[in-house]
Amino acid sequence: MIEITDLQKIYRMGSVEVRALDGVTMDIAKGEFLGIMGASGSGKTTLLHMLGLLDYPSSGRIVIDGTDLGSLTDYERTMFRLYKLGYVFQDYALVPDLTVMENVSLPAMLRKDRTGEQIKKDSYEILQRIGLCDRRDHLPRELSGGQQQRVSIARAMVNRPDILFADEPCANLDSENSRMVLELFREINEEFRQTIVMVSHEDWHKDYFHRIVRLRDGKVVSDGFNGKSGVT
Amino acid sequence: MGKKELNVAFLLALRSLQRGSRSSVVLTVLIIAMCFTNMVFLPGLFNGIGQSITAQIVDYETGNVLVGPKSGEQYVNDLDAVLDLINGMPGVERATPHLTKAATLKYRGRVLGVSVRVIKPGDEKFVSPLYSKIIAGSYLGEDDTGEVIIGKAVAGDRTIKQEDEFQPSLGGVQVGDSITVEYGPGYSREYRVKGIYSTGWYSADQTIFTTWSDMEQVEGQTLDHAEYITVKTKPGYTEKFIKNELEQYGVAESVSTMSDLLEKGMGRALQSFAIINMVSLIVGIVITTVVLFIVITIKTINSRKQIGILRAIGVDKEVIMHNYGMQVVIMAVMGIFCGVILTFLISLYMAAHPVVTPEWSATLYLTPMDYVTNSLILFLASVVAGYVPAWQVSREDIQSAMRA
Numbered sequence: 338m339i340e341i342t343d344l345q346k347i348y349r350m351g352s353v354e355v356r357a358l359d360g361v362t363m364d365i366a367k368g369e370f371l372g373i374m375g376a377s378g379s380g381k382t383t384l385l386h387m388l389g390l391l392d393y394p395s396s397g398r399i400v401i402d403g404t405d406l407g408s409l410t411d412y413e414r415t416m417f418r419l420y421k422l423g424y425v426f427q428d429y430a431l432v433p434d435l436t437v438m439e440n441v442s443l444p445a446m447l448r449k450d451r452t453g454e455q456i457k458k459d460s461y462e463i464l465q466r467i468g469l470c471d472r473r474d475h476l477p478r479e480l481s482g483g484q485q486q487r488v489s490i491a492r493a494m495v496n497r498p499d500i501l502f503a504d505e506p507c508a509n510l511d512s513e514n515s516r517m518v519l520e521l522f523r524e525i526n527e528e529f530r531q532t533i534v535m536v537s538h539e540d541w542h543k544d545y546f547h548r549i550v551r552l553r554d555g556k557v558v559s560d561g562f563n564g565k566s567g568v569t
Numbered sequence: 570m571g572k573k574e575l576n577v578a579f580l581l582a583l584r585s586l587q588r589g590s591r592s593s594v595v596l597t598v599l600i601i602a603m604c605f606t607n608m609v610f611l612p613g614l615f616n617g618i619g620q621s622i623t624a625q626i627v628d629y630e631t632g633n634v635l636v637g638p639k640s641g642e643q644y645v646n647d648l649d650a651v652l653d654l655i656n657g658m659p660g661v662e663r664a665t666p667h668l669t670k671a672a673t674l675k676y677r678g679r680v681l682g683v684s685v686r687v688i689k690p691g692d693e694k695f696v697s698p699l700y701s702k703i704i705a706g707s708y709l710g711e712d713d714t715g716e717v718i719i720g721k722a723v724a725g726d727r728t729i730k731q732e733d734e735f736q737p738s739l740g741g742v743q744v745g746d747s748i749t750v751e752y753g754p755g756y757s758r759e760y761r762v763k764g765i766y767s768t769g770w771y772s773a774d775q776t777i778f779t780t781w782s783d784m785e786q787v788e789g790q791t792l793d794h795a796e797y798i799t800v801k802t803k804p805g806y807t808e809k810f811i812k813n814e815l816e817q818y819g820v821a822e823s824v825s826t827m828s829d830l831l832e833k834g835m836g837r838a839l840q841s842f843a844i845i846n847m848v849s850l851i852v853g854i855v856i857t858t859v860v861l862f863i864v865i866t867i868k869t870i871n872s873r874k875q876i877g878i879l880r881a882i883g884v885d886k887e888v889i890m891h892n893y894g895m896q897v898v899i900m901a902v903m904g905i906f907c908g909v910i911l912t913f914l915i916s917l918y919m920a921a922h923p924v925v926t927p928e929w930s931a932t933l934y935l936t937p938m939d940y941v942t943n944s945l946i947l948f949l950a951s952v953v954a955g956y957v958p959a960w961q962v963s964r965e966d967i968q969s970a971m972r973a
C-alpha cells in the first residue's frame with residue numbers, strides 16, 4: 338500500500354542542519370494499524386506529514402497505491418489528500434463555525450463523486466457510528482475534547498479514505514477519553530479493514546497497534562509486530 | 570473552480586459571518602455603509618444646490634432655451650415674426666421677449682442704479698413664476714403703462730436706516746408710491762409702484778419690471794426688437810431637441826440651451842465641484858479598501874492554523890480564497906445596501922427640510938444612476954480589498970500554516 342524508500346528530511350536553520358528524517362525505508366500494508374512511536378523530536382510528525390502529502394521530503398521516494406508522490410503537482414496532491422487520505426490531528430482542528438454535521442460533511446462536499454443525498458447519508462451514518470448523532474447540530478465548542486476528537490475522526494472517515502493518519506490524537510485527552518478514541522480506531526480498523534498510521538508516544542497505546550515502528554533521531558530503530566520486535 | 574467548490578466556499582463564508590464575531594461583522598458593514606454615504610453625500614449635495622440654482626436661472630434668467638441676437642447684431646430684430654415662428658414649434662410652451670434698460674431710480678432723496686427689465690407680462694407668466702412671487706400689490710397687466718413692479722431688495726425697508734443697510738435700496742417703497750425712473754440723461758418718467766415681489770433669486774430681486782407697452786410709450790415707437798427671447802419647453806421635450814428644432818426651422822438667431830449657458834458661465838465653479846466630488850469619492854474608496862483589507866487580514870491571520878488544517882484535509886486553496894473573498898463580498902453587499910437606504914432616508918429628509926438660503930436650497934440630489942455607479946465602484950474596491958489578503962493566505966504553504 339505504501340512503499341517508503343530512503344526517506345530524508347533535512348531542515349537547515351542557518352548553518353545548523355537538522356536531520357528530522359534520516360533514511361527511512363519501510364512498507365505499510367493494507368489493513369494495518371501501524372503505530373509510530375519515539376521520543377519527542379524523533380521525527381514522528383515529520384514522517385507522518387511526508388506520508389500524508391503535507392510536506393515534501395528532501396530526498397527519497399514514497400509510492401502510495403502505485404502512485405509516486407514525487408510526480409504529483411500541487412493540485413493533484415490536494416486531490417490525492419481529498420480522495421484517498423483522512424487525517425486526525427492532536428487538537429481536533431474542527432471548523433469552529435460549522436456544526437458537527439457540517440464539519441463531517443465538509444470533505445465529502447468537495448468530492449465530485451458524491452451527491453448531496455449521499456453526503457447526508459454517509460455523514461449521518463458515521464456520526465451514528467461514533468455515537469454523536471444527537472449532537473449533529475451542535476457547534477464544536479459545545480462538545481468535550483473527547484467528543485470533538487471523535488467528530489474529527491468522523492470527518493476523516495466520511496470519504497472512506499484508503500489511509501487514515503492520526504498524529505497524537507489522544508495527547509489532549511484524559512485516559513478514559515483516550516481509550517474511547519483508541520477503541521474507535523481499532524473498531525474502524527477491524528470493521529472496514531481500514532489502514533491506519535498513528536503517531537503516539539504513550540507507551541500503553543501500543544496494545545492497540547498491530548505493528549510498531551520506533552524512531553530515534555530520524556531513523557527507524559525498531560519495527561515489529563505487536564509484542565515481538567525486530568530491527569529493520 | 571467547479572460549482573461544488575464555490576458552494577463549499579460560500580458555506581464556509583456564510584457560517585463564519587453568521588457564527589463568528591457578530592460585532593466585527595456589524596462594525597464592518599456599518600463602516601462600508603458610512604463610506605458609501607460619504608461617497609455620495611457631498612456630490613449629491615452639490616448636485617442638489619446646483620439643481621436649485623439651475624432652476625432659478627431657468628425661471629428668472631434664461632428660460633429653458635435662450636434665443637439671442639445674430640452675431641454682430643445688438644438685437645433680435647423682426648421680433649413679432651421670430652416670436653410667431655418659435656411659438657409655432659412643437660414642444661414650445663411659450664417664447665417671450667426681454668429688453669433691459671439701465672436706469673437710475675429716485676425716491677424720497679434716495680438714488681439707486683438698477684436695470685429695468687421690459688417684459689410682456691402675459692407671456693412672461695408662461696415662462697417665469699415671477700407673477701406668483703408678488704408679496705405686496707399685484708403683478709403687471711399686459712397694457713399697463715406708468716406702472717412697475719419692483720424687487721424686494723430695491724424697495725428696501727423703512728425700519729432700517731440708510732447707513733445700516735446691507736445693500737443700497739430705495740429705503741422702503743410701498744405699493745402705490747410714486748418713483749422716478751431716469752433713462753439716460755434728461756429723460757425721466759414717473760411710475761406708480763404696482764407690486765413688490767420677492768423671488769429669492771438675487772439678480773431678479775435687484776431689478777424692476779415694466780411692460781412692453783410702457784416702453785413703447787417711452788421710446789415713442791413700436792418695439793419690434795428684443796435683447797433676447799426666453800423659451801419655455803413643454804414637458805417631455807428636451808432643451809436640446811428644441812434647440813435643434815429652432816435651428817433647423819429657420820431661426821437665424823443664436824440659440825443656446827440653458828445647460829450650454831450654464832457650462833459657459835459656471836465652468837469654473839462646476840470644475841471645482843467636480844474636484845471636490847472626486848476627492849470625496851477617492852477618500853471613500855480608500856477608507857473602505859483599507860478597512861476591509863485590515864478586517865480580512867486579521868481574520869486570516871487568526872485562522873492560519875485553521876486554514877492549514879482545511880488544506881491538509883483536501884480543501885483546495887481556491888476554496889480558501891473564495892471563502893474569505895466571499896465574506897468580504899457579502900459584507901460589502903450588506904454595507905452598500907445599508908448605505909443606499911441611509912442616503913435615501915437622508916435625501917428624503919432633506920427634501921422635506923431643505924437648508925434654504927436666498928440663492929439656493931440644499932437638497933440631496935441623487936439619481937438612480939448615482940446609486941448604481943457608486944455601489945459598483947465600492948463593490949469593486951471591496952472585492953479587491955478582500956481578495957488580496959484572501960489570495961495571499963491561501964498561497965501559504967501547509968507546513969507553516971499548520972504549525973502557526
Ligand SMILES: Nc1ncnc2c1ncn2[C@@H]1O[C@H](COP(=O)(O)OP(=O)(O)OP(=O)(O)O)[C@@H](O)[C@H]1O
Binds near residue numbers: 380383
Ligand atoms: N519547520 C521546522 N524547521 C526546523 N526544524 C524542524 C521543523 N519541523 C521539525 N523540525 C525538527 O525536526 C525534528 C523532528 O520533529 P518532529 O516534529 O517530527 O518530532 P516529533 O517526533 O513529532 O516530536 P513530538 O513528539 O514532540 O511531536 C525536531 O528536531 C524538530 O526540531
Ligand SMILES: [Mg+2]
Binds near residue numbers: 381382383
Ligand atoms: Mg509530533
